[in-house]
Amino acid sequence: MSSSSVAPSKASSRERWLALIAIITGAFVAVLNNSLINVAIPSLTTDLGSTQDTIQWVLTGYMLASGVIVPIVGFMEERIGYKKFLLVALAVFTIGTFFCAIAWNDMSLIAFRIITGLGGGIIGPLSMTVIYKIMPREQISVALSLWGVSAMVAPAIGPTLSGYLIEWFNWRFLFIVCIPFGILAFIAVSFLLKAPEKAAPKPFDALGFFLAATFAGTLLYALSSGQKAGWGSFEIIGLFFISFWALVFLIYVEANTEHPVIELSLFKNFTFMVSTIISSLVMVGMMGAMFIMPLFLQNIQRMGPIDTGLLMMPQAICMAVMMPIAGKLFNKTGPIPLGMIGLTLMAFTTYKLAFMTPDTMHNWMIPVLMLRGIGTGLCMMPISTAGMNAVAPHLVGKASSISNLIRAVASSMSIAVFTLIMQKRTTLHLGEITDSISIESTQLAQSQYGTNWSSSLSSVVQLEAAYRGMTDVFYVAAMTLFICIPLVLIFKKKKKPQAQETSDV
Structure with a gap:
């Protein structure tokens, strides 16, 4: 085995795969919990008698807590062992979720969400690290692909499930449904995951x-x-x-x-650095469409949250189907063919979404989104796996923390940038459309809408400007993905022998 591969645990193959299921369950519920809350803010504001500004901290507090805890994951995994640390994270997450379900006001809910975020922020990067610790090298790509399914499917089903729970029950069930998964994951990890050999303690940075x-x-x-x-x-x-x-x-x-918390020497590893850069750019392009598409469906085509989730569900199913297939193919083809094909599909379909209008039929959208899901499933994990495979075994935990932190920043940055682009372009289009209104258009509006012609015409103009601003974001997201396509070839051009490459770190 090369020095860049991670020695698997001594557990049997059956025990390893059962442990993997437990790990995936924990990762799934952590992502699902957060995606359920995104569409529940109006209900939380009303039911808790809060304000929009205050209740927004239910999301912000979780995001900040999960972000600030990530840098310590690699160190703590080495210090107390991945099994103990994963159990601590699952316990913190599940207990925090329980208290969220019984929160008595907005401030208590925010406090418990911050606690939940500490556990959730650990589960993501740590579960990736554990996969590298327990799985043989030839099975890592498949295992990571299955793990990636949880990260992709949970956000897709979250809005739809959230809509049903709020409509038929109340907001507390957004947390209640996650508690059994957290308990199940904790019990399964306790019995199925073998504890690692105890490492010598290192000073805390x-x-x-x-x-x-x-x-x-x-x-x-x-x-x-x-x-x-x-x-x-x-x-x-x-x-x-x-x-x-x-x-x-x-x-x-x-x-x-x-003994640093952030291992800067990892960036001397060219393959890991390239993988991290491409993964971050792909995240930006992917988040652009994931962020704008629900807004387009709900604000432009006037669909409800449940129907929006159902329309986007086939895309998530395609991702879930393709990820394990990509994991199988990775060992035979490497990241380049899968990355090229997947990114081309993602870029082309994102570009096609820029041509949507308020009248675009859903039977056109769904196939485009499904192709986009296939592309995402093909390229995401192979690109990430290529970088992690190049890292020395003792640095896998810290590499996972760094890559997850960078992707989290890229995701937040993309939403901020795309929101700014959408608003600026909407304002620009609003001015252009207003200036182009002729006397004939005004007279036609008067004849169609009667005494309410002014407000009706204004609504039409604002709707037109809003959808144009949204579709402009798809152009930018598509360009980001097109840029990534030739970058995948760097894996081949700069490839080094593994022993030489890992000597850098």
């Missing part, structure tokens, strides 16, 4: 963790709040200032620390 948490927390909060507070406001500029200098000091401290 407290300063590095503080700087990493400060960098991640201030950056994520600035990206999530910039649109509302104003990108030029003192608050947002101050957050970016703190984040920048926290990153500068973090790089300096970690470069001169014997």
Whole structure:
């Protein structure tokens, strides 16, 4: 076995796959929990007698908690072992979810969501690390693909399930349905996952963790709040200032620390660095469509949350089907063919979505979204797996933390940037359409709408400007994905012998 591969645990093949199911269950419920809440903000605001600004912290608090805890995952996995740490994360997540279900007001719900976020933020990167620790090298790509299904399917079914639960029950069931999965995952991990050999304890890099948490927390909060507070406001500029200098000091401290929380030497590994860059760009392109598509369906085509989720469900099913297939093919083909085909499908279908109008038929949208799901399933995990496979075994935990943190920042940044683009382009289109209104158009509106012609014409103009602004975002997202296609070839051009490559780290 090469030095870049991770030695699997001594458990039998059956035990490893059962443990994998337990790990996937934990990862699935962590993602599902957050996706359920996204469409429930109006109900939470009304039922808890809160305000939109306050209740938004149910999402923001979870995001910040899960972001700031990620840098410590690699260290704690080495310090106490991946089994104990995963059990702690599942326990924190499940207990936090239980208290969310019985929250008595908005502030208690926000506090418990922050606790839940600490557990959820650990589960994602740690579960990826555990897969590398317990699975043989030839099975890692398939295992990661199955693990990736949970990350892709949960956000797809979340809005639909959330709509049903709120309509037929109440918001507390958004948390109640997650509790059995959390308990099941905890019990399964307890019995099925073998504890690793105890490693020698290493000193905790407290300063590095503080700087990493400060960098991640201030950056994520600035990206999530910039649109509302104003990108030029003192608050947002101050957050970016703190984040920048926290990153500068973090790089300096970690470069001169014997046991750093953030292993900067990983970026000397060319394959890992390229994989992280491409994965982040793919995340940006993917999030552009995932963010805009529900807005288009609900705000432009006036669909409800449940119908929106059902329309987008086939895309998630295609992702779920293709990911294990891509995992099987990865061992034979490597990342280049899968990445090229998958990214081409993603880029082309995202570009096609830019041609949607308020009258676009759903029987046209669904096949396009399904092809997009196939492309996503083909390329996402092979690109990520190629980078992780190039990392030395003892650095897998820290590599997983870094890649997950970078993808989280890329996701938040993409939503912030695409929101800004959508609003700027909508304003531009609104001005263009208003200037193009002729006397004949005004007279036609008067004859059609009578005394309400002015407000009716204004609504039509605003709807036209809004959908044009949204479709412009699809162009930008598609361009990001098209840029990624030739970058995949770098894996081949810069490929080194594994022993030589891992010597860099």
